[in-house]
Amino acid sequence: MLGRTTLTAIAVTLTVALLTGTSAGAANAPTPTPAERFEKLPPEQKEALRAKLREFKAMPPDEQARVRGNLQRWRQLPPEERERLRTNLRDFQRLTPQERKAVREQVRDLKGLSAERRAELRQRMRAYLREHPERREQMMENMRRWRQMSAEQRQEARERLRERRRK
Numbered sequence: 001m002l003g004r005t006t007l008t009a010i011a012v013t014l015t016v017a018l019l020t021g022t023s024a025g026a027a028n029a030p031t032p033t034p035a036e037r038f039e040k041l042p043p044e045q046k047e048a049l050r051a052k053l054r055e056f057k058a059m060p061p062d063e064q065a066r067v068r069g070n071l072q073r074w075r076q077l078p079p080e081e082r083e084r085l086r087t088n089l090r091d092f093q094r095l096t097p098q099e100r101k102a103v104r105e106q107v108r109d110l111k112g113l114s115a116e117r118r119a120e121l122r123q124r125m126r127a128y129l130r131e132h133p134e135r136r137e138q139m140m141e142n143m144r145r146w147r148q149m150s151a152e153q154r155q156e157a158r159e160r161l162r163e164r165r166r167k
Helices: 004-020 034-039 043-058 061-076 079-094 097-112 115-131 133-148 151-166
Strands: none
């Protein structure tokens, strides 16, 4: 389960990464420094970043080292992967607290599996979706529909699924 410290670390990592990322300006335009980018921010964003920096400095050294390592890995990611991760984070933030809890529990359960078992499951799922592109599309459509359901509708769907599994 992702704890508050982990979520804070993720937020700090992404905040620092966004501040230190490359400029989307013209290719021949000089890239502004982080300080220059910071100065152009509205006062409320500056204060939010200062608050994140205070949170970061209050973390134990090992936690700070973990955040720095995450930032280093973030900087090495291709732009497409960064955008995918940003999208995933936005999607996670849109979830209700109950849905976030369910996701955290699923992640915890997956982390409880051995690395070999996780890799095997990941490989099997990717192979299955490659072999059955129509299933991948169906899965994506199901996910879109799921996101549009109310909490009550989702609960009813879960119960129907449990009933089918029992039979």
